[in-house]
Each structure stands twice: as C-alpha cells, then as structure tokens.
Amino acid sequence: MTFATQLNAAILRTGSVTCVGLDPRLEQLPKPLRESVSENRKDSVAAAYTQFCCEIIDAVAGLVPCVKPQAAFFEQLGPAGMVSLGEVIAHANRAGLIVITDGKRNDIGSTATAYADAYLGSAEPERSPWGSDALTVSPYLGRDSLEPFVEVCDRRAAGIFVLVKTSNPGGGYLQDLSVDGKTIYQSVAELVTELNKSRLDADGYGPVGAVVGATYPEQLVELRKAMPHSILLVPGFGAQGGSADDVRAAMDSNGAGAVVNSSRHIIFAHKREEFSVAADESNWQDAVRAATVQMNEQLKG
Ligand SMILES: O=C(O)c1cc(=O)[nH]c(=O)n1[C@@H]1O[C@H](COP(=O)(O)O)[C@@H](O)[C@H]1O
Numbered sequence: 085m086t087f088a089t090q091l092n093a094a095i096l097r098t099g100s101v102t103c104v105g106l107d108p109r110l111e112q113l114p115k116p117l118r119e120s121v122s123e124n125r126k127d128s129v130a131a132a133y134t135q136f137c138c139e140i141i142d143a144v145a146g147l148v149p150c151v152k153p154q155a156a157f158f159e160q161l162g163p164a165g166m167v168s169l170g171e172v173i174a175h176a177n178r179a180g181l182i183v184i185t186d187g188k189r190n191d192i193g194s195t196a197t198a199y200a201d202a203y204l205g206s207a208e209p210e211r212s213p214w215g216s217d218a219l220t221v222s223p224y225l226g227r228d229s230l231e232p233f234v235e236v237c238d239r240r241a242a243g244i245f246v247l248v249k250t251s252n253p254g255g256g257y258l259q260d261l262s263v264d265g266k267t268i269y270q271s272v273a274e275l276v277t278e279l280n281k282s283r284l285d286a287d288g289y290g291p292v293g294a295v296v297g298a299t300y301p302e303q304l305v306e307l308r309k310a311m312p313h314s315i316l317l318v319p320g321f322g323a324q325g326g327s328a329d330d331v332r333a334a335m336d337s338n339g340a341g342a343v344v345n346s347s348r349h350i351i352f353a354h355k356r357e358e359f360s361v362a363a364d365e366s367n368w369q370d371a372v373r374a375a376t377v378q379m380n381e382q383l384k385g
Pocket residue numbers: 105107154186220249250251252295296297319320321322323324345346347348349
C-alpha cells in the first residue's frame with residue numbers, strides 16, 4: 085500500500101484529520117515530568133521528552149491518524165535528543181500511528197538521497213533507520229533535489245511533504261514573489277503536481293504531499309485545486325490562529341486528502357484553562373485527550 089493510500093485509510097478509520105505535533109519544550113512540560121529533570125543534564129531532559137511524547141502517543145492512538153515529531157526540539161539536546169527522537173518514532177510506529185518527521189530537509193541530489201535513506205520507510209524489508217513514514221522537505225534546491233526523495237518513496241511506500249506556502253508571517257518574502265506571471269509558491273505547486281503524475285493510487289493521490297499553512301486560507305483554496313494529487317499537511321491551526329473554517333477547503337469530498345497539525349494547543353493542553361487538570365498536573369494526559377477530541381469535533385463540524 086502506498087503512503088497516500090495508508091494515510092487516507094487511517095483518516096477514514098479514525099474519522100479524524102488531526103495530526104498531533106510532538107514539539108516538546110522543557111519549561112512547558114507537565115509538573116510530574118518537569119520535576120524529575122536535572123535541567124543542566126541533556127540526557128535527563130531527553131529522557132523526559134521521550135516519556136512525554138510516548139505518553140501523548142498512548143493518549144491519542146486511535147483518535148488520530150498521525151503524529152509529527154519536530155526534529156528541532158530533539159536536536160537541541162544533542163546526541164541524547166536524537167536517541168529520544170528515535171525512541172519516539174519507534175513508539176508511534178508500534179502504536180499504529182503514521183509518523184511524519186518534521187525536519188524540513190534537503191540538499192543537492194546525492195545528499196538528498198542520504199536524507200531519504202535515513203528517514204523514509206517504516207516497513208520491512210527496506211526499513212529506514214529512523215523509521216518514519218514521511219518527511220517534510222524544502223523545495224529551494226529545485227527538481228533534482230526532490231527526485232531522489234520521490235524515488236525512495238516509490239521503493240518504500242513512503243511520502244514527503246514539500247514546503248509550498250508556509251504558515252509564518254514572513255514566508256511570503258520569497259514564496260509570494262512573482263516570476264514569469266506566477267508566484268514562487270504557484271511554481272512549486274506545479275512541480276509537486278508534476279512529480280506525482282505517474283505515481284497515483286486508486287484515489288488519485290501520489291507520494292508528494294504539500295505543506296500549506298492554515299494561516300493563509302485563500303491560498304489554501306487555490307493550492308488545493310492546483311495540487312489535486314497531493315495530501316496536504318496544514319500547520320498553523322490553534323496556537324498560530326488558524327481555525328476550522330480556515331482549513332475546510334483542504335479536505336476532499338471523502339473528508340480525506342489532508343491532515344491538519346496542532347502541536348502546542350494539544351501537547352500542552354494542561355496549560356489551557358478550559359481543560360482543567362489537578363493542581364499537581366498528574367492527569368495531564370486527560371487534557372491532551374480532551375484537546376484532541378475537541379479538535380476532531382471542530383474539524384468535523
Ligand atoms: O512543516 C511544518 O510542519 C510547518 C510548516 C509551516 O509552514 N508552519 C509550521 O508551523 N510548521 C510546523 O508545525 C508546528 C506548529 O506548531 P504549533 O504552532 O505549536 O501548532 C511546528 O512544529 C512548526 O515547525
């Protein structure tokens with residue numbers, strides 16, 4: 085089964101397009117985890133990140149199709165953080181969740197192949213060392229930097245998400261520039277569609293997905309039409325201001341074809357007043373679950 089087929093099946097099975105972003109931050113961990121950490125020891129922080137993310141995975145398994153570990157927060161801890169990232173991805177694999185590693189990688193073709201070999205593919209016999217099902221990648225180095233990823237996707241039933249229109253306020257500085265009558269993000273969308281063309285599954289989706297921010301709803305409508313064969317990864321919901329109405333256009337008529345990411349609003353839900361937890365925050369996992377159910381409902385509504 086291809087990556088797109090698997091992800092769409094997981095969306096339909098769970099009845100959810102929510103992607104839970106795993107972006108751990110020491111200062112926001114629930115009290116029981118924070119109190120167990122020796123702050124000046126990176127291995128101690130990394131152990132807390134592993135526990136935090138694995139408990140989130142256990143809390144949301146069955147409620148959502150996928151999780152998205154953000155590599156930056158693990159890399160910040162050096163080698164111990166990378167071990168933690170590996171453990172978190174493996175735990176999500178075992179829990180039956182699709183894993184999109186957020187590394188925003190890319191380079192010249194031969195190095196892109198190394199990134200693809202490293203991250204893409206969670207199934208035997210060609211399982212990658214990191215074992216994620218998909219990876220976020222930058223299009224800045226052009227077509228020959230994306231092709232090696234797509235070739236590995238073909239071999240290992242994996243996927244990539246190309247940055248097309250990002251959620252941050254400054255993204256337009258380059259992405260909205262016009263060249264030959266079209267914007268850079270429109271050109272990237274065309275390239276994404278071309279790369280998918282000979283690789284479509286029975287539902288018309290290919291391995292090359294696209295990142296389009298929830299904070300740009302008009303462009304989301306435009307880009308959904310421009311990339312009919314791409315699963316969209318839509319970040320920016322919740323903490324960055326994106327709402328359910330803003331992302332509605334991302335999904336296809338089956339309610340699939342896109343996942344909407346939320347990180348802080350779900351994983352640090354114990355900090356949100358509407359999800360009251362005990363003073364010692366010992367039941368923080370309940371808040372994670374409640375915030376996930378709430379987001380699922382909002383996106384259905
Ligand atoms: O590729 C991404 O996931 C991504 C692309 C983008 O345009 N904007 C964006 O916020 N992200 C990531 O999505 C997550 C958003 O986190 P929250 O704002 O806490 O929900 C972070 O891990 C970001 O790195």
